[in-house]
Structure formats: structure tokens, C-alpha cells
Amino acid sequence: MTDTSTATAASVPLAPRALPLLGHALPLLRDPLAFIMSLSDYREMVRVRLGPSTAMMICDPDLTRQVFLNDRVFDKGGPIYDRIREVIGDGLSTCPYPLHRRQRRLCQPSFHPTRLAGYGAVFARAAEVKAGSWRDGDVLDITQEMMTLTTRATMETMFSGSLPAETMRRALADTSTIVTAFFRRMMTPALLRRVPTPRKRRYDQARNRLSATIAEIIAERRADPTDHADLLSTLVAAVDEESQDGQKQLSDTELADEALTFFLGGMETTAITLAWALHLLATNPDVQHRLRAETHQVLAGGKVDPAHLPSLDLAARVVTETLRLYPPAWMMTRAVRQDTELGGVRLKGGSTIVLSPYLLHRRADLYPEPDRFDPDRWLGGQPDRAAYIPFGAGARKCIGDQFALTEAILALTAIVARWELTPVGDQPFEPKVETSLSSRGLRLRISERRTSGTGDAGLHAATPRSAPAQPSTPAHPSTPPGAGGCPVKHEE
């Protein structure tokens, strides 16, 4: 029963500058990050208006965690997921609570640590090939480069063997069109979304073609049930022993939805994480220098290999810090399924909740000097599980977190071992805010690494910080990281 001593949602402050009819849609479209950060002074919650509907934006880490952990009441839904569902149906990331547990049980074996070892070898090989394809002095569209790298690696881990070049090219172009269109479609009122503009036609075509490509691959695989030791084989073979309704395996439609979910969910997020990491290294040459020393020491002149992962400590912290500063999923939404209470406020069933890793990750009271790239802030401390949420939390936490981290750390190592990265021009590069925090348009110059690296600085900061790096939120206990590797571990 709802606690009658709680406040009503209407008593929660409304963010300033709401326009009649449009609400906050304009500042959200014009400069979403500035708008989101302008809300960080509201310590717990603030109301935001998107056209006629109002959403409750959560600004506090503990309340955010409560939302994540109660996925029955705070279910997947709201404007972001409604748009994503248009493309991937009721796949694992979009399906509502009643469908979720079965799907998660069926998909989990594909991400089992024993499978991850095999995927790691694919990632390492793909990264070496990509790093080997560049020339000294090249100026690279680094996001595009990372997209082709992760598309290739994702395709290979999912569907084994390399697909025809034309299929790859088409899948990449279609994915790019779809993910770029998501955010605008999310902000556009339903009636306008149906207007057949050239942009909508391109979006529809890309969506249909990508679905057809995936369906084609699945049909071929059903016809040849050999275990290819890839993600798709594991999905095809997965059996849910706990199934109550006799549906122990994924149907063809479900398989296609899941394959599309993994493909869209994993490829772009990991690519932009890598692009941001390379940008941060290019603009922080001291960290790049230290990372090169690490790669030199660990690789000892050889190629990167998954066996190196436990020793790639700085590379892991660079990825952790990149995901803090540029969490690809910068905003998530939830639909409140029934009347409930959160942080002393009554919420009605049917209302919308907005969560933002970007906002939490840049709160100065949670992270000292929040805008500074400082991988050493993670030395000796595991990220706080409420204040650091690039992969979400609870039952809906990213199923591909270790997959992505493995891929990112290996790729970063292969690239930095070989290339020196420098910014192009002296203008700061700003994110393109879409459904993801995109690095689209980012260019970096690469030059051949000329120093041997043996005389490089140590792997930790050359100048000790005045205080040892703290786990970022004193309010929450932290546990030490495992030996090397990424400090981000599974929690549940």
C-alpha cells in the first residue's frame, strides 16, 4: 500500500524554462548535456516536461539504484525504449518484465566466461588487423574506424567466420543510420514521426534491410546446426529448463530480435567508448605515454592476446574512466507499472522515470574534479556501484559488460602499442548527443611510435597525487579490485 505521509509528484520542483506545449524539448534537443547538468543541483528528483507528458528525472545515486533494482515496478519503457522497440522488437534489452527472466536465462550462456575467452581471441586479432591497416601520418575518422573494428569483431563472435564484405558494409551503414535517427525520433511527437520525410524513408529502409540481413544469417544457421562455437550457436542451442509454458527454446523471431539486440547494443557502444578513450589519450599525452609503457612491458614486442588482460591494469582504468566521462547510455528511461513510492514521493502507475549516468558521473560531490580525465582515481578502489553505472545495474544490467570491456581493453592496447595519437586542430571536441553519447566526426592523427618505450615513465602517475586516489564515493563502501584487469566487476 502507498504510504500516505509521502509527498505527491506534483510537489517535486519542475525544471526551469519549460515552454507551453513543448515543455523542455527545445533545450533537450539543442544542448541536452548542458540541460541535464543544469539539473544536478536538484539533489534527489526534478520534473522534466517532454511535450504534454512529464517525466521524473532522478539525480541521486541511491534513488537511481532503487529504480534499477526494482525492475518489476520500474520496468523497461518510456520514450527511449519505445523507439528502440520499433527496431528490435521485444529483444532482451527492450522486453517488459514478464518476458525478461526467461530471455535472460536463454541469453546468459552466450556470455559465459568460458565463451568470453574465445571471443577475446577474435577481438585481439581484429584489433591487430585494424591497427595494421593504418599508415604513418593518417588522419582518421576514428569513430568510423572503431565502428568497422567492432562490427567486424561482433559479426565474427556472433556469426563466426567472416561475412562477405558487401554484407558487412551494408550492415555497418544501416546500423549507423538507425542509431543516428533514434534520438531525434525519440524527441519527435508521434504524429510527426509518421510523416514520410526522406529521413524517415532512409530510417525505414535501413531498419528493414538490417532485419533482413540478420534473418538471412539465422535461416542459414538453422539449416546447418553444426556448433560453430559462436554466439549464435549458443543462442540456437540454449534451453530454458525453468520454462513454465513449454517454450524451452528461442523461436525464430526471438532469435532474430536477440541477434539484432546484441548487434545494435554492442557494436556502437563499444566503438564510441574506444573512440572516446583514444581522444582522451590524444589530449592527455602523459597518460598515453604511461599506457604505452604498459603495453611495451606486457606485450614485450609481441601481439596482444587475451592472456595479457590481467596485466593491462592502466588500459583497464583508462576504459573505466572513459565510461565515467562519456557513458554511451547517457540517459535511460523507465515506465512505472503501478502506484508506488520513491524517496518519499508518490509516483503514479504510468509515469515515466529518467535516469542519467552522465549526470551522476559528473557530480562534483561524487567525483572530485569531475570533468578531469584521471584514470588514477580508480587506483586501489572498485567503482561505487550506485554512483558508477555505465552498464546500469540490477537484473537489467548490461549482459555484454565483460564482452565490451574485454574488447575495448584489447583494442586500446593493440592501437597504443603501435601508434602515437594526436588531436587534429585545437578546438575542443564536443559529443554529439544521440541515443548514445556519440563521438561521430572525431578525427585523430596517428604517427608511428618511434621510441622503444623502455625509458618510459612508470605505469602510475609520475607526480604522486596529494592524496591517494579514492574510490569516488565516500558514502559507499568499496572493495579492492582483483589483480589487474578492469575494476568494473559483476555485482549481482
Ligand code: HEM
Ligand atoms: C561499452 C559498451 C556498452 C555499454 C556502455 C552498455 C551499456 C548498457 C546499459 C547501460 C544497459 C542497461 C540499460 C538499462 O537498464 O536501461 C545495457 C543493457 C544491455 N546491453 Fe549493453 N552496453 C555495452 C555493450 C554491450 C554489448 C557488447 C552487448 C552485447 C553483445 C550488449 C548488450 C546488452 C543487452 C542485451 C542489454 C539488456 C540486458 C537486459 O535487459 O537483461 N551491451 N547495456
